[in-house]
Amino acid sequence: xxxxxxxxxxxxxxxxxxxxxxxxxxxxxxxxxxxxxxxxxxxxxxxxxxxxxxxxxxxxxxxxxxxxxxxxxxxxxxxxxxxxxxxxxxxxxxxxxxxxxxxxxxxxxxxxxxxxxxxxxxxxxxxxxxxxxxxxxxxxxxxxxxxxxxxxxxxxxxxxxxxxxxxxxxxxxxxxxxxxxxxxxxxxxxxxxxxxxxxxxxxxxxxxx
Amino acid sequence: xxxxxxxxxxxxxxxxxxxxxxxxxxxxxxxxxxxxxxxxxxxxxxxxxxxxxxxxxxxxxxxxxxxxxxxxxxxxxxxxxxxxxxxxxxxxxxxxxxxxxxxxxxxxxxxxxxxxxxxxxxxxxxxxxxxxxxxxxxxxxxxxxxxxxxxxxxxxxxxxxxxxxxxxxxxxxxxxxxxxxxxxxxxxxxxxxxxxxxxxxxxxxxxxxxxxxxxxxxxxxxxxxxxxxxxxxxxxxxxxxxxxxxxxxxxxxxxxxxxxxxxxxxxxxxxxxxxxxxxxxxxxxxxxxxxxxxxxxxxxxxxxxxxxxxxxxxxxxxxxxxxxxxxxxxxxxxxxxxxxxxxxxxxxxxxxxxxxxxxxxxxxxxxxxxxxxxxxxxxxxxxxxxxxxxxxxxxxxxxxxxxxxxxxxxxxxxxxxxxxxxxxxxxxxxxxxxxxxxxxxxxxxxxxxxxxxxxxxxxxxxxxxxxxxxxxxxxxxxxxxxxxxxxxxxxxxxxxxxxxxxxxxxxxxxxxxxxxxxxxxxxxxxxxxxxxxxxxxxxxxxxxxxxxxxxxxxxxxxxxxxxxxxxxxxxxxxxxxxxxxxxxxxxxxxxxxxxxxxxxxxxxxxxxxxxxxxxxxxxxx
Numbered sequence: 001x002x003x004x005x006x007x008x009x010x011x012x013x014x015x016x017x018x019x020x021x022x023x024x025x026x027x028x029x030x031x032x033x034x035x036x037x038x039x040x041x042x043x044x045x046x047x048x049x050x051x052x053x054x055x056x057x058x059x060x061x062x063x064x065x066x067x068x069x070x071x072x073x074x075x076x077x078x079x080x081x082x083x084x085x086x087x088x089x090x091x092x093x094x095x096x097x098x099x100x101x102x103x104x105x106x107x108x109x110x111x112x113x114x115x116x117x118x119x120x121x122x123x124x125x126x127x128x129x130x131x132x133x134x135x136x137x138x139x140x141x142x143x144x145x146x147x148x149x150x151x152x153x154x155x156x157x158x159x160x161x162x163x164x165x166x167x168x169x170x171x172x173x174x175x176x177x178x179x180x181x182x183x184x185x186x187x188x189x190x191x192x193x194x195x196x197x198x199x200x201x202x203x204x205x206x207x208x209x
Numbered sequence: 210x211x212x213x214x215x216x217x218x219x220x221x222x223x224x225x226x227x228x229x230x231x232x233x234x235x236x237x238x239x240x241x242x243x244x245x246x247x248x249x250x251x252x253x254x255x256x257x258x259x260x261x262x263x264x265x266x267x268x269x270x271x272x273x274x275x276x277x278x279x280x281x282x283x284x285x286x287x288x289x290x291x292x293x294x295x296x297x298x299x300x301x302x303x304x305x306x307x308x309x310x311x312x313x314x315x316x317x318x319x320x321x322x323x324x325x326x327x328x329x330x331x332x333x334x335x336x337x338x339x340x341x342x343x344x345x346x347x348x349x350x351x352x353x354x355x356x357x358x359x360x361x362x363x364x365x366x367x368x369x370x371x372x373x374x375x376x377x378x379x380x381x382x383x384x385x386x387x388x389x390x391x392x393x394x395x396x397x398x399x400x401x402x403x404x405x406x407x408x409x410x411x412x413x414x415x416x417x418x419x420x421x422x423x424x425x426x427x428x429x430x431x432x433x434x435x436x437x438x439x440x441x442x443x444x445x446x447x448x449x450x451x452x453x454x455x456x457x458x459x460x461x462x463x464x465x466x467x468x469x470x471x472x473x474x475x476x477x478x479x480x481x482x483x484x485x486x487x488x489x490x491x492x493x494x495x496x497x498x499x500x501x502x503x504x505x506x507x508x509x510x511x512x513x514x515x516x517x518x519x520x521x522x523x524x525x526x527x528x529x530x531x532x533x534x535x536x537x538x539x540x541x542x543x544x545x546x547x548x549x550x551x552x553x554x555x556x557x558x559x560x561x562x563x564x565x566x567x568x569x570x571x572x573x574x575x576x577x578x579x580x581x582x583x584x585x586x587x588x589x590x591x592x593x594x595x596x597x598x599x600x601x602x603x604x605x606x607x608x609x610x611x612x613x614x615x616x617x618x619x620x621x622x623x624x625x626x627x628x629x630x631x632x633x634x635x636x637x638x639x640x641x642x643x644x645x646x647x648x649x650x651x652x653x654x655x656x657x658x659x660x661x662x663x664x665x666x667x668x669x670x671x672x673x674x675x676x677x678x679x680x681x682x683x684x685x686x687x688x689x690x691x692x693x694x695x696x697x698x699x700x701x702x703x704x705x706x707x708x709x710x711x712x713x714x715x716x717x718x719x720x721x722x723x724x725x726x727x728x729x730x731x732x733x734x735x736x737x738x739x740x741x742x743x744x745x746x747x748x749x750x751x752x753x754x755x756x757x758x759x760x761x762x763x764x765x766x767x768x769x770x771x772x773x774x775x776x777x778x779x780x781x782x783x784x785x786x787x788x789x790x791x792x793x794x795x796x797x798x799x800x801x802x803x804x805x806x807x808x809x810x811x812x813x814x815x816x817x818x819x820x821x822x823x824x825x826x827x828x829x830x
Contacts, residue, residue: 018656021652025631108623110627
């Protein structure tokens with residue numbers, strides 16, 4: 001159970017101190033770092049560290065409702081997994097929240113294990129997301145290190161053209177193309193053509209006809 | 210008129226014509242010439258009882274006669290005295306009167322007139338037929354009757370009269386017999402004394418012929434008990450005073466201390482008790498019938514008529530009452546006259562009025578009782594239905610509030626559950642953190658109390674209504690309500706301002722109902738502010754002269770001035786899904802607390818609901 005890591009943060013946002021502090025105590029008791037906040041505004045204002053994290057959010061809050069806040073966050077591209085808690089959840093509300101990407105929709109008073117499971121799922125999901133995001137980020141850096149010619153040739157290769165066709169297309173010798181291709185695969189750290197294709201996909205490089 | 214010739218010489222046809230002519234001539238004569246009848250009175254035309262007989266005979270003659278009659282009345286003046294001298298001029302007068310126009314019939318009324326006619330017949334009415342009417346059979350001298358005379362007598366049965374007295378008044382010991390001093394009355398005294406001989410052992414008779422009328426009255430006024438008076442006749446008293454008609458009887462009746470009886474119906478009607486009486490109508494009818502037969506040609510001497518007897522007994526109900534004669538004592542077949550009309554007939558108007566008044570009062574009383582009961586019932590119903598309505602309203606409010614209530618209860622529960630989990634983990638850790646466990650437990654306790662408080666508030670708000678009244682601190686009641694709607698206020702971003710007065714006087718009232726009112730008003734205020742930007746709910750309480758003043762102000766959309774006087778009416782609503790019951794119930798509740806509720810416009814916008822709740826349990830109004 002005590003597999004908790006200090007580099008994870010759970011944000012608890014509830015305007016009710018009893019709930020807020022109770023949940024915080026529970027999450028702290030399994031070794032999680034908890035930040036308890038009284039309102040969504042406080043959450044927005046809070047300087048969050050870039051570690052895997054999740055948000056435990058009361059649906060019914062003064063001001064913006066939890067669901068509205070979820071939408072706001074998505075708009076602001078703050079991609080934090082949300083666990084909703086509610087006094088009485090109805091099905092439309094649940095569906096709406098889940099469709100918008102909520103991890104779980106829990107009804108108060110919460111079952112301890114449900115909350116802990118949901119928090120674990122949310123944190124793992126955030127970690128994976130963050131890792132994926134990191135990978136894409138480094139790939140992008142490497143891609144941006146390519147020369148224009150290399151980027152041009154990558155685009156054409158990934159569009160399915162043979163080396164000879166590429167050479168014909170851009171008016172270079174087939175050998176030169178092969179060199180450029182070798183170089184760019186090395187720069188991008190791609191071990192095979194399939195690898196390169198996946199990277200192009202991740203970078204959303206538009207294939208050419 | 211008659212043409213004399215020998216009819217036997219004429220042919221049969223001519224005989225027939227002559228016969229027709231003769232008959233015609235006769236009938237013309239009959240039609241043209243009235244039969245001349247003289248009524249001869251004994252004592253005067255207005256002297257009772259004969260005057261009544263005369264009237265009756267005259268009426269009967271008119272009724273029965275096939276011919277036209279010429280009836281003249283004449284009266285002896287001498288009957289009341291023994292002196293016969295005044296007769297002479299009267300005879301001459303009659304002689305002169307009827308010399309040229311002979312009479313067809315004379316009807317004498319009473320014995321003196323009969324005697325007069327008999328005396329003067331030879332030279333006055335030689336061949337004129339005559340009926341002696343209304344003459345007592347004992348006064349008829351049959352020896353002097355001629356073939357021209359018929360008699361219609363009456364029969365005075367004095368024994369029957371006295372037996373009647375004894376029958377209706379069995380205690381009667383003496384009878385005073387009223388008769389005057391004239392020869393006729395003297396005659397009757399003798400006749401009666403003789404006739405009444407058989408009753409001498411049962412009744413003592415006294416006579417009045419020797420008394421003046423005044424003496425008679427005096428005596429009649431002081432008769433011993435068990436006396437009776439028999440009214441015979443009083444034309445002349447012993448003092449020589451002549452008395453007319455029935456006047457003396459009336460005077461006697463006025464003073465007499467004993468019941469008066471008589472023998473003829475002519476006296477019946479106000480003074481005498483009654484009994485078997487000679488009926489005027491009997492004599493009148495019979496006399497007229499005999500007269501008509503004579504006028505029609507029958508020989509008077511051939512007509513034999515039995516004397517007129519007493520008719521059916523008649524009694525005067527008023528006299529019966531006066532002398533205590535019960536109806537059961539009367540002889541069979543008696544007829545009672547002048548019976549006091551039943552109270553209903555006499556006092557119809559008064560009785561009707563009284564009945565109407567009593568009936569009206571009865572109706573009024575019944576109506577009032579009915580109204581009273583109806584009102585009581587209506588009050589009970591109203592109380593019940595108000596209780597029902599307020600309950601319904603609370604149930605509706607409960608629906609609206611259910612999310613809030615669930616939230617309110619779940620918040621502390623969530624805290625409790627979470628902390629309990631945390632505490633367990635801290636205890637089972639390798640190094641149990643007891644300090645944190647203790648803190649968690651303390652918080653759990655606090656949260657538990659909070660939850661039970663919410664439950665208690667909700668319970669008090671939604672429990673069934675009772676009529677219980679208790680002392681209420683209005684401020685704490687307001688706080689309870691505000692606690693319930695707290696979540697709504699926060700959700701709607703309504704800022705709450707409370708200006709609750711200190712040391713408010715307690716109100717005697719129904720906690721549940723008053724909570725209901727405050728809750729309704731606060732919920733209305735929240736509703737009113739949904740669509741406005743700056744939302745402020747202000748609740749104020751302060752002591753005032755006539756009670757505690759509570760005001761609940763919002764900054765909402767306000768109330769149309771035209772609706773200000775409508776909003777407390779049942780079923781009035783401006784809300785899309787409103788029932789229109791809330792404010793009418795509020796008003797009912799406040800009025801049942803003898804308080805007042807009204808609404809005014811807010812300072813800048815919105816509206817302010819005001820309550821005045823009397824603090825002395827409702828004496829203030």
